[in-house]
Amino acid sequence: xxxxxxxxxxxxxxxxxxxxxxxxxxxxxxxxxxxxxxxxxxxxxxxxxxxxxxxxxxxxxxxxxxxxxxxxxxxxxxxxxxxxxxxxxxxxxxxxxxxxxxxxxxxxxxxxxxxxxxxxxxxxxxxxxxxxxxxxxxxxxxxxxxxxxxxxxxxxxxxxxxxxxxxxxxxxxxxxxxx
Numbered sequence: 216x217x218x219x220x221x222x223x224x225x226x227x228x229x230x231x232x233x234x235x236x237x238x239x240x241x242x243x244x245x246x247x248x249x250x251x252x253x254x255x256x257x258x259x260x261x262x263x264x265x266x267x268x269x270x271x272x273x274x275x276x277x278x279x280x281x282x283x284x285x286x287x288x289x290x291x292x293x294x295x296x297x298x299x300x301x302x303x304x305x306x307x308x309x310x311x312x313x314x315x316x317x318x319x320x321x322x323x324x325x326x327x328x329x330x331x332x333x334x335x336x337x338x339x340x341x342x343x344x345x346x347x348x349x350x351x352x353x354x355x356x357x358x359x360x361x362x363x364x365x366x367x368x369x370x371x372x373x374x375x376x377x378x379x380x381x382x383x384x385x386x387x388x389x390x391x392x393x394x
Contacts, residue, residue, distance in 0.1 A: 218244050220248070220261060220263070220269045220272065221248070221250075221261070221263035221267070221269045223239070223241045223244065223248075224241065224242070224243035224244050225241070225242040225243045226239050226240065226241055226242070227240050227242050227287055227288070228240035228286065228287055228288035228289045228300070228335075229289070230289040230290050230291045230297070231291070232291040232295055232297075232312065233291075233293065233295070234295070234312075235251065235252060236249055236250065236251055236270065236312065237249070237250045237251070237252065238250075238289045238291060238297055239289070240286040240287060240288060240289050240299065241272075241286070242285055242286060242287065245274050245275055245276040245277075245282070245283045245284065245285075245286065246272050246273060246274035246275065246283070246286070247272065247273055247274050247286060247289060247297065247299060247310075247314065248269070248271075248272045249269075249270040249271045249272065249312070249313075249314070250263070250267055250268060250269055250270060251268045251270050252266055252267060252268070253266065253268050254266045256268035271313055271314055272314070273310065273313075273314030274286065274299075274314075278304050280308070280316045280319060281308070281310075281314075281316045282304075283299065283301050283304065283308075284301060284302070284303030284304045285301065285302040285303040285304075286299050286300065286301055286302075287300050287301075287302045287333075287334055287335075288300040288334065288335045288336055289336075290336045290337055290338055291312075291338075292338040292342065292344075293338075293340070293342070295311070295312045296309050296310065296311060296312075296317060297309070297310045297311070297312060297314075298336045298338065298344065299336075300333050300334060300335060300336050300346070301321075301333075302332055302333060302334060304321075305321050305322060305323045305329070305330040305331060305332065305333060306319050306320060306321030306322060306330065306333075307319065307320055307321055307330075307333065307336060307344075307346060318371065318372070318373060318374070319371075320357075320370050320371040320374045321333065325351050327355070327368055327370065327376040327379065328355070328357070328368075328370030328371070328374070328376045330346065330348045330350070330351065330355075331348065331349070331350025331351045332348075332349045332350035332385075333346050333347065333348050333349065333350075334347045334348075334349045334386070334387040334388070335347040335386070335387060335388045335389045336389070337389040337390065337391050338391075339391050342358070342359065343356055343357065343358055343377065344356070344357040344358070344359065345357075345389050345391070346389075347386040347387060347388060347389050348379075348386070349385040349386055349387050350385070352381065352382045352383070352384060352385055352386070353379050353380055353381050353382055353386070354379065354380045354382065354386055354389065355376065355378075355379045356376075356377040356378050356379065357370070357374055357375060357376055357377060358374075358375045358377050359373055359374055359375070360373065360375060361373045363375035
């Protein structure tokens with residue numbers, strides 16, 4: 216427990232990319248940490264313990280781009296983009312694999328593309344993004360493309376709302392199969 220590299224203060228949300236890097240949401244430290252599983256650790260990384268190498272971290276407390284107030288979950292798409300669910304800022308932020316900010320969307324509300332206490336994110340093999348919008352008791356589906364295809368609605372540049380499913384419970388997780 217702590218705030219040094221490789222330490223956590225309430226770790227939640229783990230994702231693995233296609234290259235084997237591991238991303239972990241560190242709630243109370245308001246950051247994402249990236250690790251590589253290797254023995255020995257490659258140049259430019261720091262050994263945390265045998266076979267676990269610290270690569271980088273990003274984030275700080277706040278409401279701006281690259282800042283978090285409870286980064287509760289992470290997911291990685293097939294292009295290596297890292298999606299972070301920021302529960303208290305009620306948005307989704309996208310980063311490159313080294314923490315470079317790409318874009319964000321959301322905000323507090325019940326409209327399409329808005330969230331109340333989002334809790335999880337998942338990306339399917341076609342690139343659709345699903346968000347467990349717990350406070351609104353629904354799942355929202357998005358497509359990252361520009362311009363937005365017919366039948367979708369632009370919520371921000373390059374993010375299109377596709378559909379939503381209203382639920383009789385507060386979803387806090389999402390799992391997708393390979394179909």
